[in-house]
Amino acid sequence: MISNKKQTIPNPLFGKENFIWMLVGLVVMAVGFFLMAGGKSPDPTKFNDDEIYSFTRITLAPFLIIIGFIIEIFAIMKKPKEGNSVKSI
Secondary structure (H helix, E strand, O other), X not given: OOOOOOOEEOOOOOOHHHHHHHHHHHHHHHXXXXXXXXXXXXXXXXXXXXXXOOHXXXXXXXXXXXXXXXXXXXXXXXOOOOOOOOEEO
């Protein structure tokens, strides 16, 4: 016997736009960690203050990491669009 009942799939937790924002946040954080890591010194016996305490490593990289975390929080908290979230089978 065939039934005419429609089954509905529950709303997904995250939509496509949420995943795109999460990916953007991860890329921003990865760039921040990459900038913070820096390179290897040619002479390991010398300490170069300009390389270690540069604007990029001390200011820019942590700022990018914090911005990346803020983007991640936004991506998680953003509600998915209501238009096509429920599908019938």
